[in-house]
Amino acid sequence: MEKVNQTFYLSHGSPSLSIDDSLEARQFFKSWKTTVLQQRPKSILVISAHWDTKYPSVNTVERNSTIHDFGGFPEVMYKLKYEAPGATELAKRVKELLMGEGGMKRVDEDTKRGLDHGAWVPLMLMYPEADIPVCQLSVQSSQNATYHYNMGKALAPLKDEGVLIVGSGSATHNLRKLDFGMANGSPCSLGFGV
Template identity: 65%
Template sequence: MDTFFISHGSPTISIDETMVARHFFQSWKTKHFPTDPKAVLMVSAHWDTAELAVNIIDGTNDTIHDFNNFPRPMYEIKYPTPGAPKLAKRVKELLVNAGFDNVEEDRTRGLDHGAWVPLMFMYPEANIPVCQLSIQSSKDGTYHYNVGKALAPLREEGVLIIGSGSATHNLSLLGPEHVPPPSWAVEFDKWLTESLLGRRHEDVKHYEEKAPCAKTAHPWPDHFFPLHVALGAAGENAKAELIHHSWSNSSLSYSSYRFQTA
């Protein structure tokens, strides 16, 4: 089974029908992944912990509205998808077996907006069990790539692995809509696509040194590390495909990728 990295963008996708990325998520089952997986493992930029953690939810995942000063209807949205406790325990088992000793279990945390906003359009029936795995912004790209490598067996077990972040993410430099993206965003986005399509995984792991404008595109790495997990889970010979690209607020890239396993 292939793995994916999606740029989830602004949570306003949940209510704004004009946003192009929303249409991409809505086309998920018809254009990109028509077969329902047994479960989804979502690695979201918005769960950042000191050590690896999985949410083990026996019932329904809570919908976490982890954003401020947005329109009221956004706080009323619920995405009551089932938890995936068996998957969560399997994730922990694989990580521990790979040498990641400290994997915490969170039995209360639901889905943050990096998970439920895209999933509510990808699987609107809310009938696919979902488990979340946290990222560690204090680590690096190689660490997260190796996390993904440890999780590779899940691909053959009917689990869809999705990294959810953003191809570029510098909220302090967001501009207005409908203006050309700045050169730093274009250069980094272009480098990322070319590196992935060229299977230059080592460059992507060490993007801080290899990519142009890396620190401007990602002043904090939280929205980029989910890509490394998805890429690592696909395997060393994985082939990348750009499946969506658009811009929002001039500098926010919605580039999303499929990693086809060899």
């Protein structure tokens, strides 16, 4: 089994990245397989800022649906689909690692959730064939950075198992909670959720 040996944090930008060829980031994602990661991953784990839960959750579906979790964009965007196969085996492994090495008491399995735009928008450009199994893991924005760092440490062995791990979001993500008038804002005011 070939190792991926890298984890990537990607700023997925606006959902319009899915259709706007003028965006430089779109060209970056489209060139992914030739300029960034030539190896084909066995499966992909996406940790998206758009799925925020009290306890860690993994989606365990046979085929991912496309969640259009945005509003006010051109109608064509709501017709886009990225229905990659689910990665139920990977989801079980994520749960095992988080409860074992990560010491978590609870990790939920969501048998209905598909991929939000933090996952499918970059993936549809990176791997347009939608033929690599994908699993999504939620974040817990009520927890601190140490908590999430420890989650990452627990999941690190996946890189040696051929899994591409992608964190998707942005440094300032929840723009509805951002107070542009705040002179000395705290990082907590930014949040991760939608």
